[in-house]
Amino acid sequence: MPYIQTLPDTFTTPAYYSDKEMLLLPAQLRKKAEKKITELQQTYARLKSLLDLYWTELGLVFSFNNFCWAWYCVNSRSVYFKTETFDCVRDDGNHVALAPFLDLLNHSCKAKIEAGFNTKTKCYEIRTLDKYRKYEQVFISYGPHDNHHLLIEYGFTLPDNSYDTYELDFGKLFFNLDRITKSF
Numbered sequence: 001m002p003y004i005q006t007l008p009d010t011f012t013t014p015a016y017y018s019d020k021e022m023l024l025l026p027a028q029l030r031k032k033a034e035k036k037i038t039e040l041q042q043t044y045a046r047l048k049s050l051l052d053l054y055w056t057e058l059g060l061v062f063s064f065n066n067f068c069w070a071w072y073c074v075n076s077r078s079v080y081f082k083t084e085t086f087d088c089v090r091d092d093g094n095h096v097a098l099a100p101f102l103d104l105l106n107h108s109c110k111a112k113i114e115a116g117f118n119t120k121t122k123c124y125e126i127r128t129l130d131k132y133r134k135y136e137q138v139f140i141s142y143g144p145h146d147n148h149h150l151l152i153e154y155g156f157t158l159p160d161n162s163y164d165t166y167e168l169d170f171g172k173l174f175f176n177l178d179r180i181t182k183s184f
C-alpha cells in the first residue's frame with residue numbers, strides 16, 4: 001500500500017489526452033497513438049468480459065480508467081526480471097517486475113548501465129557505467145527508443161534523442177516526385 005501511494009495518479013501519454021490535444025499531434029504520431037489506444041480498449045474489453053464472468057465483484061469496479069492507470073504504472077515503471085522459478089512469463093521469456101525506488105530513475109538515451117537480479121545478494125542491481133559528479137542526477141536507459149515511442153509509452157520526449165527517426169511516407173513521396181517530374 002505505501003508503494004501504491006508513491007505511484008502517479010495520472011500520466012502524460014496520449015491515452016490521457018483530450019480530443020483537442022490529440023488533434024495537435026503530427027498525423028503519423030496521432031495514428032500510432034490512436035492504434036495504441038485501440039489496443040488498450042481491446043485488452044480492457046477482453047479482461048472486463050472475463051472478470052464479469054468469473055470475478056463479478058472486481059468486474060464492477062474495473063473501469064477503463066482504472067485499467068489505463070494500472071497499465072501505465074506497469075508499462076512506464078517496471079523492469080525485466082529473468083528467473084527460473086516463476087510461471088508467469090512474457091512471450092520473450094522475461095518477467096515484468098515493479099520495484100520501489102528503482103522505478104524513480106529517469107531515462108537518458110546516452111546512459112549505459114548493467115542491470116539484473118543478483119542471485120548472491122538476492123537484489124535487483126543496476127550499475128551505471130557512466131561517470132557522475134556528486135548530486136548529479138543518475139540516469140538509466142529504457143532502451144533505444146525514438147520520440148514517438150517515448151511519448152506513446154512513457155509520456156515524454158527528449159530534445160536530443162540520438163535514436164530519434166523521421167519516417168518517410170513513400171506513397172506521398174512518390175506522388176510528389178511524380179507531380180514534380182510531370183511539371184517539367
Ligand SMILES: C[S@@+](CC[C@H](N)C(=O)[O-])C[C@H]1O[C@@H](n2cnc3c(N)ncnc32)[C@H](O)[C@@H]1O
Pocket residue numbers: 076077078103104105106107108153154155156157158
Ligand atoms: C520509471 S518512471 C521515472 C520516475 C518518475 N520521474 C517519477 O517521478 O516518478 C518513468 C517516468 O518518468 C518520466 N521520465 C523519465 N525519464 C524522463 C526524461 N528524461 N524526461 C522527462 N520525463 C522523464 C516519464 O513520465 C516516465 O513515464
